[in-house]
Amino acid sequence: MHAPASPHAAALSARIAARTATVCVIGLGYVGLPLARIFVERGFPVLGFDTDPGKVEALAAGRSYIHHIGGEVIGAMNATGRFAVTADPGRLGEADALLICVPTPLTRHREPDMTYVVATAETIAATLRPGQLVILESSTYPGTTAEVVKPILERGGLRSGTDIFLAYSPEREDPGNIDHSTSRIPKVVGAEGEEALSLSLALYDAVVPRTVPVSSAATAEAVKLTENIFRAVNIALVNELKQIYAPMGIDVWEVISAASTKPFGFMPFWPGPGLGGHCIPIDPFYLTWKAREHEVATRFIELAGEINTAMPRWVVQKLADALNDRAGKGLKAARILLLGAAYKKNVDDMRESPTLKIIELLEERGAAVDYHDPYVPEIRRSREYPHLAGRRSVPWNTASFALYDAAMVVTDHDGVDYAGLLAACPLVVDTRNACRRAGASGPNLVLA
Template identity: 60%
Template sequence: MSSDLHIELIEKINSKTAKIGVIGLGYVGLPLVIAFSKAGFDVVGFDIDDEKVNLLNRGESYIKHIDITPIKQNSKFKATSDFSKLSEVDVIIICVPTPLNRYREPDMSFVLNTGETISRYLRRGQIVVLESTVYPGATDEDLRPVLEKSGLKAGVDFFLAFSPEREDPGNKGFSLSNIPKVVGGYTEKCLEVAKALYSKVVAKVVPVSTTRTAEAVKLLENIYRSVNIALVNELKMLFDRMGIDIWEVIEAAKTKPFGFQAFYPGPGLGGHCIPIDPFYLTWKAREYDFQTRFIELAGEINTYMPYYVVQKTIEALNRKGKSISGARILLLGLAYKKDVDDARESPAFKLMELFEEKGAVVDYNDPYIPLLPKTRKYKANSKRSVPLTEENLSKYDCVVIVTDHSVYDPDFIVRHANLVVDTRGLIKDKNEKVVKA
């Protein structure tokens, strides 16, 4: 019977009569909704945030860099907060957050609570795919038993797979459609269904032997970045003492056509992946009596960077006869990376907190984020982005460049600011007003 279900679902996917359900309509889920809508599928988007649901149903986007035209053109698309409609779809893709708790341990509550909800409506012949970043074993060992509370068995009555998201917000060269999609299935039949599913919206599907392997792929990708960013952050601090510009070093090093890939230092890690994902593996490794020293060291270095920036700012102010207490500081950029409106895990929040703890008065400018958003870690307040004018730049004791948005004109900033602490290498020319940090 499971063989018939497997073939039947693949046939529905191939004929595009399968109905797609995506849970979590954020930076990962929304591109999936768009991709399946564009491919001609009937799509339902699920989210607990009624504001997101209402905006999408009105044809409005809440993420600036994501064009939702395909959704508006898909008369079959519907966003909803009614999860009972999960029983009406053939495909359920989970795209919910997997943050860390205060002890840097994985918070799987969003995934497992979603699994509990799915289990109430799960029916035979559906496939459930987890895209949220997790530790190896989470799909099989943690999510599967929750789904099987439905009385249905994975690989027999329904199909289960893991496929890590590979979104890079703001990257115009790569989108979901042209980024290879790694897929692992709980069983061979689960994998075959998942391959058929994603082949309809991506140029290349990369099947791996198990869900655990697929989960490990995602972690390797982001640990690789975390470790290399930590390396250049450490070298930045060392080279600063040696009077060497790390950005000049990197620019020269990357002319080597083999054996080197450029990574860049900054004020700390941001985004939904790199600051979080490595610690998922670190936590899981304890189960195997293994200490991930390399990963943890990289985490320590990257976590320290905001403190380093604050110390460099204090020293720069002191040289001008200014105290950090009472100093007026303007942070340029709240987003975690350039040219996006995504502030998740941005080091700007930590910098703001540290400066304010030391008595500074802190404002920010970010053309993409007009109002300071609420975060899980930091208390929200009523700060708004201040206009980047000659008058505003000149009234602050120090301007700290946190995000190198393309709209920021380094000459304009240097001309009108009293002091600039540049954490991103935005300002290329040497100037007595500028301190690299």
């Protein structure tokens, strides 16, 4: 990249090269904490900021609140002397680079909720000084960096591109994925101007194997949405195929497995009970919202969203049908055990988990519902399902499982005794094909 023209950029570039630039990660959740970790491990001084004092207290004490990042990792970060955590917004002025990793949820009307991004930008603006680099990592619609963040930061008179530097680099975190950790995933970077791009690339080049520069922040924002819309559309396709093949007596998992043997032109996606996580269920709606501003229809994306959103209701009906066919019983007053509360296997992340919707649907139909999840001992409060907060996972006890009318596998955690579940429960409805993949089967197993 070109030599920095701005004296502020030149000074920051030198600090990045020497790894003396202080990196502040704002939002210490599933994205921010792994990001802070790799900067500490690569020798940078790191300041972690979160508005949740509980998180700050835990990290300062060497405790972790994310299952796949153990307390020993936090202890090692603290032991370097390069990691500090705070809930004091006044300390943000100490940082040379500020990386924003805050939630970007949807409103009830499925429109972007920029509350956290706006609040973070305003917090940064209060202590903003010349020479700081601000990078938004939160998933969002094209134009957020330039249209939302930049005006807030420039209110005090500092100018992007000369006094301060602004960029966007989408997070690509996949919680629990041991093959693709944060430090191994290439980073896409787009920025507001050449100086900001050069600085951002230099910063990420120090911690990831490859950086991929693009022409603008808006392009980088579009990259993130495209990645997740690709997954959402293909998952919707196999979810629809599952519904088509089921009445034909065709096993969709067998179909996809066989199709996967084709060495070109096919990529396997697997059906399930609905989408979860913070990105795939949400990102498509960010683009459909932005497209309306340009009077562009997004029929394909919206159809995929409709299919995926309807899956919890579909699997509940499959459970109701199976219970009626095999036991002559309806859902009303039935005892149902759900296996799994996390949105994906082997993590404790409940964001947008279909389990929450499934519990609600079952209880609306009069069922009594419990859940078991070795990673989620208690359901945490969420905006859409505050009434479910505080419910606790029942212990793994096959003797007590026999008292349920049916069990439904919602999350396919590894290490679960699926054979024991099948032996104990009179009916097991499996939405993930987890039982058969574990070598367990029986006449009381129903795929959904």
